[in-house]
Amino acid sequence: MLLTITADNLKSLLDKLARDSLLVAPVLEDGVTRLKPVKAASEIALDYSNTATSIKDFLFPQSEDLLRFVTDGTLSIEEIKPERAQVAFGIRPCDLASVALMDKVLTTGEYADTHYQARRKNTVLIGLACESPADTCFCTSYGYNPGHSAGADVMLYKDGDQYLAEALSDKGREVVGGPGEGLFKPADEAAGQAVKKAYAEKEVPFGKEVDVEGIDQLLDNFFDDQYWDDVSKKCLGCGTCTYVCPTCHCFLLTDEARGGEGLRFRCWDSCMFANYTKMAGGHNPRPSKKERVRQRFMHKLNYYPHRYHSYLCTGCGRCVAMCPVGLHIAGVIKDVKGVKAHA
Amino acid sequence: MSATFTDHQAALRDEVKKLLTDGSIKGFIGYARGRDSYHPVPAIVTRPDQVDGLILDQFSIFGLTKYLLDYIFEDGKMGIVVKGCDALGLGRLINDHRVDRNKVHVVGLPCAGVLNGEKVAKLGLGKVQRVTDKGSAFLVEGDKGSKELPKTEYLWDKCLWCENHNPAGADTLLGSEVENVAMKPRDFSDITALEKMPSAERAAFWTRQFSRCIRCYACRNVCPACNCRECVFDIADPRWVGNTVKLSEQQMFHFTRAFHVAGRCVDCGECERVCPMEIPLMKLQRKLQKDVIELFGNPKPFVPSEVEVLGQFRVTEDPEEFM
Amino acid sequence: MPENPLVPSVATIDRITPETAASDVKTFQVTFDDPAVMERFNYMSGQCAMLSMFGVGESMISITSSPTRRGFLEFSVKRTGRVTDVLHEAVEGQKIGVRGPYGNHFPLEMLKGKNLVFIGGGIGLAPLRSLINNVLDNRKEYGRIDVVYGARSPGDLCFKYEVLENWTKYENAQVHVTVDRGDETWTGPVGFVPAFLEQVNPSPRDAVAVTCGPPIMIKLVLQSLAKLGFTDDQIVTTLEMKMQCGVGKCGRCNVGDKYVCIDGPVFTLSQLKQLPPEF
Numbered sequence: 001m002l003l004t005i006t007a008d009n010l011k012s013l014l015d016k017l018a019r020d021s022l023l024v025a026p027v028l029e030d031g032v033t034r035l036k037p038v039k040a041a042s043e044i045a046l047d048y049s050n051t052a053t054s055i056k057d058f059l060f061p062q063s064e065d066l067l068r069f070v071t072d073g074t075l076s077i078e079e080i081k082p083e084r085a086q087v088a089f090g091i092r093p094c095d096l097a098s099v100a101l102m103d104k105v106l107t108t109g110e111y112a113d114t115h116y117q118a119r120r121k122n123t124v125l126i127g128l129a130c131e132s133p134a135d136t137c138f139c140t141s142y143g144y145n146p147g148h149s150a151g152a153d154v155m156l157y158k159d160g161d162q163y164l165a166e167a168l169s170d171k172g173r174e175v176v177g178g179p180g181e182g183l184f185k186p187a188d189e190a191a192g193q194a195v196k197k198a199y200a201e202k203e204v205p206f207g208k209e210v211d212v213e214g215i216d217q218l219l220d221n222f223f224d225d226q227y228w229d230d231v232s233k234k235c236l237g238c239g240t241c242t243y244v245c246p247t248c249h250c251f252l253l254t255d256e257a258r259g260g261e262g263l264r265f266r267c268w269d270s271c272m273f274a275n276y277t278k279m280a281g282g283h284n285p286r287p288s289k290k291e292r293v294r295q296r297f298m299h300k301l302n303y304y305p306h307r308y309h310s311y312l313c314t315g316c317g318r319c320v321a322m323c324p325v326g327l328h329i330a331g332v333i334k335d336v337k338g339v340k341a342h343a
Numbered sequence: 344m345s346a347t348f349t350d351h352q353a354a355l356r357d358e359v360k361k362l363l364t365d366g367s368i369k370g371f372i373g374y375a376r377g378r379d380s381y382h383p384v385p386a387i388v389t390r391p392d393q394v395d396g397l398i399l400d401q402f403s404i405f406g407l408t409k410y411l412l413d414y415i416f417e418d419g420k421m422g423i424v425v426k427g428c429d430a431l432g433l434g435r436l437i438n439d440h441r442v443d444r445n446k447v448h449v450v451g452l453p454c455a456g457v458l459n460g461e462k463v464a465k466l467g468l469g470k471v472q473r474v475t476d477k478g479s480a481f482l483v484e485g486d487k488g489s490k491e492l493p494k495t496e497y498l499w500d501k502c503l504w505c506e507n508h509n510p511a512g513a514d515t516l517l518g519s520e521v522e523n524v525a526m527k528p529r530d531f532s533d534i535t536a537l538e539k540m541p542s543a544e545r546a547a548f549w550t551r552q553f554s555r556c557i558r559c560y561a562c563r564n565v566c567p568a569c570n571c572r573e574c575v576f577d578i579a580d581p582r583w584v585g586n587t588v589k590l591s592e593q594q595m596f597h598f599t600r601a602f603h604v605a606g607r608c609v610d611c612g613e614c615e616r617v618c619p620m621e622i623p624l625m626k627l628q629r630k631l632q633k634d635v636i637e638l639f640g641n642p643k644p645f646v647p648s649e650v651e652v653l654g655q656f657r658v659t660e661d662p663e664e665f666m
Numbered sequence: 667m668p669e670n671p672l673v674p675s676v677a678t679i680d681r682i683t684p685e686t687a688a689s690d691v692k693t694f695q696v697t698f699d700d701p702a703v704m705e706r707f708n709y710m711s712g713q714c715a716m717l718s719m720f721g722v723g724e725s726m727i728s729i730t731s732s733p734t735r736r737g738f739l740e741f742s743v744k745r746t747g748r749v750t751d752v753l754h755e756a757v758e759g760q761k762i763g764v765r766g767p768y769g770n771h772f773p774l775e776m777l778k779g780k781n782l783v784f785i786g787g788g789i790g791l792a793p794l795r796s797l798i799n800n801v802l803d804n805r806k807e808y809g810r811i812d813v814v815y816g817a818r819s820p821g822d823l824c825f826k827y828e829v830l831e832n833w834t835k836y837e838n839a840q841v842h843v844t845v846d847r848g849d850e851t852w853t854g855p856v857g858f859v860p861a862f863l864e865q866v867n868p869s870p871r872d873a874v875a876v877t878c879g880p881p882i883m884i885k886l887v888l889q890s891l892a893k894l895g896f897t898d899d900q901i902v903t904t905l906e907m908k909m910q911c912g913v914g915k916c917g918r919c920n921v922g923d924k925y926v927c928i929d930g931p932v933f934t935l936s937q938l939k940q941l942p943p944e945f
Contacts, residue, residue: 032555032621052620053557062557063587067673069720075761077720079673110928111913114670136378223922223942233370233387233413238561240619250917252910253672254586257721264720266672267586269910269918270559275577277918279908280725280747283881285921285945289413295920295944303923324561324617325405326377326384580748 002192003165003176009183010156010163014041014089016179022086024058026051035088044089049134050316054246055088055095059119060102062243063267066115066253072260080263082115087124087175094139094316096127096151098246104308105249115266124171127152129199133206136317138330140207144314147199157195164195207315210330211337216311218340219302223294227339231332232293234325239270241296241328244318250276271295297332345455345476351517352399355424358450358515360394362422368448369419372407373397380471380485381460385410399424399452399517401474401481402460404499406613408432408567411442422448424517426457427507431609432567434511434647439607441570451513453521456494456502458483463497466490495526501612504529507646531633534626553593555620562614562624568604575599597627605631606653610645671913674718674763675703677739682758685742687821691789692754693730693742696764709733710771711796712904712932716912717741717753718763725749726909726927729767730792732799739764742792742824768912770932772797772876772902781809783868785887787859787879788817791824793904793931794878799828802836811839812868816859816883820845820852842866860886863894870895876902888935898936905930905938905945921945 005013017023018039027036028045034052038044068078103120106113130137130146139145149155153172157164164187167173176184242248252269256262269276272292278284286292304312319328355373362368375386375396383403387410388394406429414421425433433449436442458474458481469487480491495503504527509520537545560576563569575583576596584595601624608628615625635644639652668675681695698704709715714728725747731740745754756762772793782801786794794813801808813833817823823830823843834841844855844862855862860883868875875896877887884903891901907919907926914928922941924930933941 029551030555030621030623034555034620063589066670069763071720071761075676075720075763077668077673077676077763079668079670081669105915109914111671111915113672113915230389230393233389234385234410236409236561236564236617238564238617239557239559240561243557243559244619249915252586252916253724255721255723256585256587262721265587267588269586269916271917273577275579277908279906280750285907291944298922299917299920303920306923320378322619324565324619326382328378331378 001166002187002189002196003167003184004159004162004187004192005156005165005180005184006162011041013175013180013183014044017087017089017175020179022084023089024086025089035090046090048090049130049132049137050092050094050318051090052318052322053244054098054316054318055091055125056098056102056246056249058086058088059099059123060106060116060249060268063265064115066264066266068261068263069257070261071257082118082122085122086119087126089126090128091125091152092128092130092316093144093146093148094137094314095246096125097139097142097144097148097314098316099125099151101247101304101308101310101312101314102249104310124153124175125151126172126175127155129155129157130202131158133202133204134317134321135206136320137204137315138207138210138317138320139315140204141210141212141315141330141333142311142313145200146202146204147196157199159195164192166196206317206320206330210315210333212311212333215301215333215336216305218336219298222336222340223298225339227335228290228294231327231335232289235272235289235293235327236325237272237274237289237292238324239268239272241319241323242270242272243268244322246314246316246318247300247312271299293327297329300329301333345521346518347474347476347481348399348401348403348452348454349474351452352397354517355399355450356394356397358517359388359397359422360391362448363388363391363394367420368422369417370414371397371422371424372410373424374399374403374405374407379464381464383460400471401458402463403452404457404460404616406432406565406567406611408436408442409565409570411436411447412570415442415446420446420448422450424450424452425510425513426452426454427510428454428501428505428609428611430510430512431507431646432611435567435607435609436570438647438651439568439570448515449510449513451510451516453509453516453518454502454505455508455521456498456505456526458492458497459499463492466492498526499612499616501610503527506643531629534630534633537626537630549594550590552622553597554590555622556588556593556597557620558588558593558596559619561617561619562622563600565613565617566600566604567609567611567613568607569600597622597624601627601631604628606635606644606651607647608632608645609647668765671765672911674716674724674765675700676761677764679756679758679760679762680738682756685824685826687819689754690745691742691822691824692745693740693825694753694756695731696739696741696762697737698764699761704737707739707767709739709767710774711800712771712793713767713769714912714927714931715739715741715764715766715768716909717743717749718765719749719752719756720763722752723749724763724910725753726768726912728793728796728904728931730795732796732803734800734803742789742795744789766912768927769930770928772932773934774800776902777801777874777876778807779809779872781811781869781871781873783812783814783873783875785814785859785863785875785877785879785891787815787883787887788822789824790877790879790883791815791829792878794876795825795828797876798833802833802839805836809838809872811836812866813839813841814844814859814863814866814868815841816844816846816857816862818846820849858886859883860890863887863890868894870897870900874900874902878904881906898939899934901935902932903935903938904932907945 033048106116300312370389374383377384468485475482683693685691910916919926
């Protein structure tokens, strides 16, 4: 059922959510809009195409405690479990889509990442459709769109001075019927569908430039191409692309101990770092920028699709905007297609 | 009206083609078009057929010198295009004995200031067709509109107080040298303001900045003064800074880096420019510059010299007793 | 039993056996403190486990004991890095963390009824030892067995009791040992494993070769096996990559679209040839 909520009522809802649980929302600070815990709706920035960092920060935090240990003569291990419930507001369609891609890695197969699973279970995602996609956005290249709502518990679409709303899951219905009680009104179904359609069909200019179709297969026989040598030379070897990416999920485990007790953490790692694959004996199967750059793009556009049958990218455009040297996935897709077309 | 960078693009391509073809260099480090006309990106070409991808335009800000470290263990020369500010970065790498000047062919690009692509992109001028130097302004003509942009507003800050418009010691110079005067004096007023802040307020300011850090190390990787063979932050044993992302580790990283390049920073501002979280890293460096100027009487701590302020120790001049 | 697969269980080192003269390889016999965890730790030859030295980190180590011999686990570890350094300092009775078992295993079904050639170099014999003891404990199910083993020097040979005495006592089983460099006590063959393998000259007929060792040895052994007439489907080997999670999530151990921690470490040569050469 489609609903509407006024901007003022949405503020009231967000204030309630901030009071009753942990609310994460876009905040503008020193010129950067990013997701942060907020205490009140008044802290939230609504004028953003997308946040600098993604919902990944709160479902799969950059570092999190896994266990506590004591090693004074004996050994005891205490598992640490993420318990805190949270609501994330203002999540864009590309980031909602990224959650499904992360789910495939972290919750399927023989082993589940129980920390991620717990956070997923305890997080309500409130999506916000895109009014004005940035010139680096290309979600449509992957078949998503500015109104794509899959993954949201509640989806909001700005419609004039109010919002069209739809609860898409039990968690979402609990928000609408619980803290949201009395704040939503039923929407005119036809008008609401028209709003959704307008968002779904909204133009994403950069998306038109990036044709992803068939890139997974083109890369099947591209491992040895000279292209990787050429393109990787400009890589700075920093972790920007991997850390701002909503789908990059590589991590390392690390201990910090003092006086017989300590913590084991899980921290993000980056395939762009030289030490990432370096083994204890010194051998490194990916010794130079060429192998590392190739790995990142092959993973997103070929290896992951082989395993999980979709691309590991949602076209959020963060790497397009933030890679200091313009070595981003949209460019690689265009380049590979160009190389193949001339081959 | 003086020449713009674009006026030198054809000459640069000719030069690089010649150098690659006659084997005097094995590769050239320059610029290529980025995602739009406001964000040129580094490009490293090794074959003559790639040279037509090289561009030069008035947005070519990226300091390329750090790439030279990728080639120090290989035979042969690399070519590189450097502006005045970039020449200081090159000087840093040479003075630190990390780059052998004889293995670099330097193509110098005299520079009257680089347009801040981030600012200009927001004006909605569309794809840039032409940039003309009008003296105190650049006229930017795009396919969606044109605008005369005063240099004092649209150049990168560092260009305004730049006193190194002409790259020193280039092997080839594109065009002729430009008048070498700063548009305004070096301005430390923001640093003075920070110094005057009550310490709790100042701590809050920096806490806010460093808590944004994602530890991507882009600042370190682009910095010509961060040229250690193995960075302390990459050493696993002992691990000086933990991998966990928390304020204390972030601060440890940034303060260590700041102090390690103190007196060696060439003021290129690249760390701050490439930071994806827009942390004002140059405020740390400029505070240290200001201190070096005031404490050591060195008016230009950012110009690499044989004798660095913090790179020497004379026991006879040390007022303190031996520890 | 921890709910999180990344959280190890507490285990005790019951026995430490130095394998080499320089003690740079030691075998650690380990049991879980919780008998239920021990009972549930069902593994196959070729699988690995993650050993935790708390405060330092974890290291993925192949299980060298045979699943046919229950009640304990054995890990033979060469001192090569931070974690293994600390493990080598451990004493009997010390507690460590263990999680696993991880990865695929040697294809026992494929080996049944076949003549088997095991080719190991140095500490690379550790995973093969699990398989060899497994096979010997079910001796009737397999054909002729040849173990070809080499190390840098006589002092670097591991599992000497089994290699030089125990294994040779089985029917239709032969052990061929070489060293790169001999010493005054060594009367056996001297030479590198690949050339030695060619001298031993095992027949590829109804045979499967399983090899494990340093990368350069594996590379040359594969060439020698090809010379001897073994096809890619008759050759089984293992890959080694840096690992952190062991459960196919953390990303770094992939070769192409395969994760060595869950899809490996055991591959036939024909499977390996389908992967990009990045290991």
